[in-house]
Amino acid sequence: MDTVEVRADASSFGRVARSLDEESDGEHLRKDLVEGFRAALEPAVDEVRGALMQMASGGLAHAGEPLRLAVAQHVVVSVGRRSAAIRALKTGMPRGFWNAPKRLNQRQFRHRVYGRDVWVTQVGAPGWFDDTLQRNQTRYRVAARRALDDMADRIGRKG
Numbered sequence: 001m002d003t004v005e006v007r008a009d010a011s012s013f014g015r016v017a018r019s020l021d022e023e024s025d026g027e028h029l030r031k032d033l034v035e036g037f038r039a040a041l042e043p044a045v046d047e048v049r050g051a052l053m054q055m056a057s058g059g060l061a062h063a064g065e066p067l068r069l070a071v072a073q074h075v076v077v078s079v080g081r082r083s084a085a086i087r088a089l090k091t092g093m094p095r096g097f098w099n100a101p102k103r104l105n106q107r108q109f110r111h112r113v114y115g116r117d118v119w120v121t122q123v124g125a126p127g128w129f130d131d132t133l134q135r136n137q138t139r140y141r142v143a144a145r146r147a148l149d150d151m152a153d154r155i156g157r158k159g
Contacts, residue, residue: 029151036147037084041077044086044133044140048075051132052104055125065094071101075129084144088129105129 049072057068074089088101095114103109104124112119133140 029155032154033147033151034079036150037079037144038077040143040147041084041086041140043143044136045075045077047136048086048088048129048132051128052125055104055128056123067094067097067100068104070094071104074101086133101129 052068052072052075055068057066070093071088074092076087076089078085078087090098090101093100097103097111103111103122105126105128106124107126108121108123110119110121
């Protein structure tokens with residue numbers, strides 16, 4: 001059986017070992033990659049928030065937090081182990097309206113007036129989330145890919 005043996009010179013091997021020691025089990029690499037994704041996708045978050053805040057508002061005055069503002073504050077970049085996404089979180093919505101981001105993305109929806117047994121039909125803005133992200137999807141993918149390439153270059157330089 002034929003074998004192929006590959007040997008690295010001692011200096012290259014030492015550089016890789018030092019690079020790994022400097023990164024302390026990859027924690028710094030992961031942190032920097034997350035920061036890179038957040039920076040790359042933050043313009044998308046700003047565009048989604050802007051589209052939401054441009055939605056017409058004709059609600060009655062109330063003592064609680066404005067719904068559009070609450071939803072806009074909960075649009076975030078979420079970075080996992082294998083992906084990065086822009087999400088509108090359900091947590092933290094005012095008056096227990098957990099599905100507010102999804103409902104505002106519909107043409108209209110019915111809901112009970114908080115504190116009373118009265119139902120109203122509220123008008124949403126279809127596409128404030130989906131259409132806004134779809135319009136510049138290529139730009140966001142390129143920015144995310146650039147963040148990955150920058151991290152790959154960083155790892156390559158260390159080796």
